[in-house]
Amino acid sequence: MAPFDKLLHRRRDSRLRPFLPGVVAGVLLAALGASPGADAASRHMITGTASVIDGDTIEIHGARIRLHAVDAIESRQRCLLSDGTEWRCGADAAKALSEKIGQAPVECRVTDKDRYGRFVAKCFQRGEDLNAWLVASGWAVAYRQYGKDYVSRESEAKAAKRGVWASQFVMPWDWRRGKR
Template identity: 60%
Template sequence: MRLATFTVAFLILASPAAAESIAGTASVIDGDTLEVQGKRIRLHGIDAPESAQLCQDAAGKDWRCGQRAANALSDRIARRPVTCEVKDTDRYARSVAACSAGGESLNAWMVANGWAMAYRQYSKDYVDAEATARAARAGIWAGTFQQPWDWRKDKREGKQQPANQSAAAPAATAVGCKIKGNISAKGEHIYHVPGGRFYEQTQINERDGERWFCSEQDAATAGWRKSAQ
């Protein structure tokens, strides 16, 4: 009986993978990936724009959000040592971890400052942080963008779009950008808000320069006027 108890206890203690800790100087690979002590680490529960990904600002202009996200993470870490608590291993053999620098969660900071999204498919730990960023229109939330997981899917399927076209219009609706920026037959730039008389019948065609907006302020700043009805 004692032997069996000892064996069970030993098996529990001999499973360090779930509680593995990796610490040291970090190199930033992209907005949600680090390398520490020669080990590639994927930040748990978050998904940042890919390195080559473009987002659109409030005026519809493309900007390198993936590159900016990586720079933001690098600047936040600076020269501080990083500690990562490993939670899992992904299909690419990377450690999936919650990482911190100076006691501050890097995962939460990236999401709360609009440089990454809460990766709900795997965790809901950073949903509140995402809500904070969205309310403040921080980082990628200042304009429109495509969710990183959709961007990767489109890339795998060969659905590439020209840099001067917004890849975010379909995704924008999914993340709450529901104001329709329509160009009339006379060339007028008019935006329609949900509940407006012509909202439901208005269709957005990106190829003609039409677009989605996340707020009326964004639409007005971009030079669009509100529909009279």
């Protein structure tokens, strides 16, 4: 029996148990040619048919994925049109993403995990960056706290009054804090 196999099969020696996950991870990372300190999430791809959870979160094969560097209007959030009419802009943002995605496969390049355990990713469909599409269409804003990738797309959408930019709205991060 190889020394590593002996290590794995020594169940009675509880002193080794805390180290086994690290040893196994190190061996796997070495086999993949990565350094143990490398972020495994950054090399992860998730591909498949996506279900829209809300305007900036999707699910593929049971994995929740938060779209990187964008913040969509919250599903229950409302916006105010210039004529004083309220509209369900948050629900419309989620609906727009759902219609965009349809049943075609989505490929997500995971960059991180958030504090809720969701993957954070840039997602693509047929080569098109869905995160960029959301912001450029006015259904999400650039989430500068997490990246500046889509700031220029937001400026274009705002100037053209696309999506929520055709109305008055509270930024999603402020709305979540109770500013309504």
